[in-house]
Amino acid sequence: MKSGLTFGILLLTSLWYLSFSATRLDRLHHRVETSWANLDGLLQRRAAVALEIAHSELIDPASSLILTAAAYQARDANMRDRSQAESSLSGALMLLQNEMSDETRSADAALLKELSDLTQKIRVGVSIHVDAVTRTRAVRKKLIFKLFRLAGTAPLPITYEFEDDAL
Amino acid sequence: MPNLKPLKIGLVCPYGWDAPGGVQNHVRDLAEYLIAHGHKVSVLAPTLDEEALPEYVVSAGKPIPIPWNGAVARVLFGPIAFARVRQWIAQGDFDLLHLHEPAIPSISLLACWAAEGPMVGTFHAAAKKQKAIYAIGPILEPVIEKLNVRIAVSEAARATLSEHLETDAIVIPNGIYGSNFRNGTAQPQWSGQTIGFMGRFEEPRKGLSVLVDALSIVARFVPEIRVIIAGPGDTEEVLKKVDPQLRDRISFLGRLHEKEKADFLTSLTLYVAPNTGGESFGIILAEAMASGAAIVASDIPAFASLLGDGKYGALFANEDSTQLAHAIIDLLRDPAKRKALALAGQEHGKIFDWDTVAEQIFSVYQMAIVGGQKVGLASDNRSWTRLLGRDGQK
Numbered sequence: 001m002k003s004g005l006t007f008g009i010l011l012l013t014s015l016w017y018l019s020f021s022a023t024r025l026d027r028l029h030h031r032v033e034t035s036w037a038n039l040d041g042l043l044q045r046r047a048a049v050a051l052e053i054a055h056s057e058l059i060d061p062a063s064s065l066i067l068t069a070a071a072y073q074a075r076d077a078n079m080r081d082r083s084q085a086e087s088s089l090s091g092a093l094m095l096l097q098n099e100m101s102d103e104t105r106s107a108d109a110a111l112l113k114e115l116s117d118l119t120q121k122i123r124v125g126v127s128i129h130v131d132a133v134t135r136t137r138a139v140r141k142k143l144i145f146k147l148f149r150l151a152g153t154a155p156l157p158i159t160y161e162f163e164d165d166a167l
Numbered sequence: 168m169p170n171l172k173p174l175k176i177g178l179v180c181p182y183g184w185d186a187p188g189g190v191q192n193h194v195r196d197l198a199e200y201l202i203a204h205g206h207k208v209s210v211l212a213p214t215l216d217e218e219a220l221p222e223y224v225v226s227a228g229k230p231i232p233i234p235w236n237g238a239v240a241r242v243l244f245g246p247i248a249f250a251r252v253r254q255w256i257a258q259g260d261f262d263l264l265h266l267h268e269p270a271i272p273s274i275s276l277l278a279c280w281a282a283e284g285p286m287v288g289t290f291h292a293a294a295k296k297q298k299a300i301y302a303i304g305p306i307l308e309p310v311i312e313k314l315n316v317r318i319a320v321s322e323a324a325r326a327t328l329s330e331h332l333e334t335d336a337i338v339i340p341n342g343i344y345g346s347n348f349r350n351g352t353a354q355p356q357w358s359g360q361t362i363g364f365m366g367r368f369e370e371p372r373k374g375l376s377v378l379v380d381a382l383s384i385v386a387r388f389v390p391e392i393r394v395i396i397a398g399p400g401d402t403e404e405v406l407k408k409v410d411p412q413l414r415d416r417i418s419f420l421g422r423l424h425e426k427e428k429a430d431f432l433t434s435l436t437l438y439v440a441p442n443t444g445g446e447s448f449g450i451i452l453a454e455a456m457a458s459g460a461a462i463v464a465s466d467i468p469a470f471a472s473l474l475g476d477g478k479y480g481a482l483f484a485n486e487d488s489t490q491l492a493h494a495i496i497d498l499l500r501d502p503a504k505r506k507a508l509a510l511a512g513q514e515h516g517k518i519f520d521w522d523t524v525a526e527q528i529f530s531v532y533q534m535a536i537v538g539g540q541k542v543g544l545a546s547d548n549r550s551w552t553r554l555l556g557r558d559g560q561k
Contacts, residue, residue, distance in 0.1 A: 023546060024309050027283070030538070031315055034285075038537040121530060124337055128316050128534060131335045135312050 022150045028136040032157045035129040039160070042125050043086055046118045047071045049111065050093060058108050059096065067092050083161045126160065133157045173205045174532065177261040177542065179252075180212035181273030183230035183241035184220070189450055190267055190291050193320075193341050197265075198223055200342075200525045211255050211274060213243035227251045227274050235271065236294055236445075242273035252277045253544060261542040263532055268292065269314065270307055270332065279310050284542035285535040288314040290336060293323035293447035293469060307332060315535040318528070321448045323469045337531065340473075341448050342524035345517060348457035351429030360391045360499060363435040363460070365428075365451055366442075369400040374441030374465060379409055379417075380488035381441075381495060386413055388496045397423045397431060432458035436505070437498055440464040443486050449473050452480065456516030461509040463494045479512035 053059065054067040070085075070092040077085035093115065136157050145151060180194040191212075198208045208223050213230035220226065228248050230241035252274050256264070263285045266275040270290065279286065288311070311317075311332055319325035319336035328336050357363070362385075368375040378394065385392050396405075397420040406414055423431055432438060438460040440452055446469045453473065455462055462480030464470040474480035481498060483490040498505045517523065 020309075024312075027313055031313075034315060034535070034538040038534045041537065121534075124531065125534060127335060127337060131317070132315075135334065139312075 018144075018148060018150070021144060021148075025136075025139060025145060025150050028132070028139060029151075029154050029157075031132045032129070032136050035125070035132045039122070039125040039129045042118060042122045043074065043082075046115070046122060047075045047089065049115050049118060050074075050089060053096070053108070053111055053115070056108060056111065059100070063096055063099070067096060079158060129160055133159055173207065174262045174536070175207040175260060176201060176209075176532070177256070177259050177264045177278075178208060178210045179264065179266045179275045179278045180210060181242055181268045181271055181275040182213070183243075184210075184212040184214045184224060184226075185216060186230075186241050189341065189448065192450075193289075193291070194267055195221075196342055196344070196521060197525065197528065200521050201529075204525075209255070209259055209261075211252065211278070213241065213248075213274065225255055227255070233272075236292070240271065240273075242271065244272050244274070244277065248274055249277050249281070253281045256282050256542060257544050259542070263287065263536055264542050265289065265528075265532070266314070269311060270328075276307075276310065279313055281544060282542055283313070283545040284540050285532075285538070286314045286542070287316045287318065287531055287535050289318040289320065289339075290324050290328050291320050291341075291447055293321065293327045294331075294445075304332065316531050318531065321469050322472045324447050326468075327447075339527045339531070340519050340524060341450050341453070342521040343450060343453050343457060343519050345457040345520040347425065348429045348432065348454050349459070349513070351431075351433030351458050353434040354430050355434075357395060357431055357434035359436070360389055360393060361434070361436050362392065362394045362495065363397070363431060363438045364394065364441075365397045365423075365431075365438075367400055368396055368398050368405060372443050372445045374443045374486070375405065376408065377441040377443070377465070377486055377488045377491060378439055379405070381492040382413055382416065383410055384489065384492035385495050385499075386416060389499050392416060392499070393418065395420060395431075395435070397421070397428070428454070429458055432460050435460050437495060438462050439491070439495065440470060441491060442467060442470070446470065453516055453519040456480070456512040457519070459509050459513045461498055461505040462512060463491065463498065465491075474512075475515065479515045480508060 050067055050071040054064045054071065059067070070089040074085040074089040097112070139145060140151055140156065178194055178198055180191060182188055182190055184191060194210060194212070198210050201208045202223060210224045211227050212224055213228055214220060214224070214226040215229055217226045228243055228251060230243050232239045232241050235242070256278060264278060264282055264287070266279050266286060266288045268291050269275040269279045269288045279288065311334065317328065317334060317336035318339050319328055320339070320341050322338060325336045325338055328334060364375060364378060366373045375396070382392070382394060394417045396417065399422045402419045406417065409417060420431070432455050438455040440449065440462065442465055444467055446467055449469050452462060452464060452470060456479060462474065464474060464480055464482055465485040466482040467485055471482060474482060476482070481494045483494045498508070
């Protein structure tokens, strides 16, 4: 009788713990989705601004070509190649900003301001997303999550590598 | 701040609203800033006196003083508080919750446990690694990881967070109303060869004794030196330890009002912060910078990072009164250097203005609410509430 009760309590506790863990992981997946949606939105806006700069006739045709190509590549890249493509766009934008003369700078101040604001936000967005991904991956590595397949069919989140200094 | 769709924001303050403190000030200023910019804000906080509360504060009950990290923290927990927290969340219809100090045992932690949806947490404290954290870590981990974004107020707080809970954070400093301090007027009674000190000087970690020790050296080189101390505490205790010949160089002002504070800082020749530790941010240094005071501070991590490793204020080796004396004498004798340091600090200090800080915080809010979900009670809590027959969601 007594052992039956102990068994019952144990069973209930483990059931609760399993359901708690499943909810926990579900929330983490949701967090990754949100942080990615945010980052993705910011990156798309940056590509749009880059295209606008490329077409603004304030820069030479060669730079415009490089920038347009990089922006399209970043927009069309699939999830896996995304960070690479975005890094090349960062590189192209940085080159451009270093080479720009002071007159051009002031002529297109609004666009450049928008770009630097976006860059700042992307930096924050990346760190938020990276933290969500790392956390989720760490939790999914734990034994109980593997053993009971608590992740279900959700794919393992991909680490996003963004070169910080390239931003 | 760009004028976007107004949000309904719930702020949770873990410490007693009536007691003075850095976290409380931060929450109050942030709430008032957000309200002034058209957002709806409700602050949940423990309070002693429910009558005297501003309109936007909701009381979660009376705070309980507990020993925490070597000081007394006025926090709140327990089943009644938890029920109030759940009720506040269920009725608030918030777009976002911003929890302050969610890793200490108070209502921020309870709110983080009870809620689901967009949440941002700000970590204020900086502490050394403690053994206890190994025991608390596994309990906190699943709660803290619900936060969409973590903010640390300084690099020191960020390091504490990554050491204790293995998670990274974005650094957004505490805010001050910089223009109030930039508009201070120099008062003759505080001007001259004066050194200022501010804070609860009885607490050893504020380091007043380091300054007192340095004074005996400084007085030999700069005889007309005066030390003015602002802040509450027992003055007799301090004077007892001072060389009788130097006692008349020290004066006490007691606690200052905001306006007096700006005038005081503006009048001083030097502001000295000899704190020996336990400081996470150092808001007083940001205020002194904005007032245009030249600063000498101990090189504890929070101060060193706030002063740009010496670019915006002179640093001395922590607890080394001889080095402090040298730094003071050096600056008192070289007005050009002092002026340059003060100007560099005043310029840099603009990053602590509420306009800048609140914009950064708000941009984080927008990142957290991208999914468009609202804040509600977590599913595990809903069933719990139903089971107990208490309906929090009216």
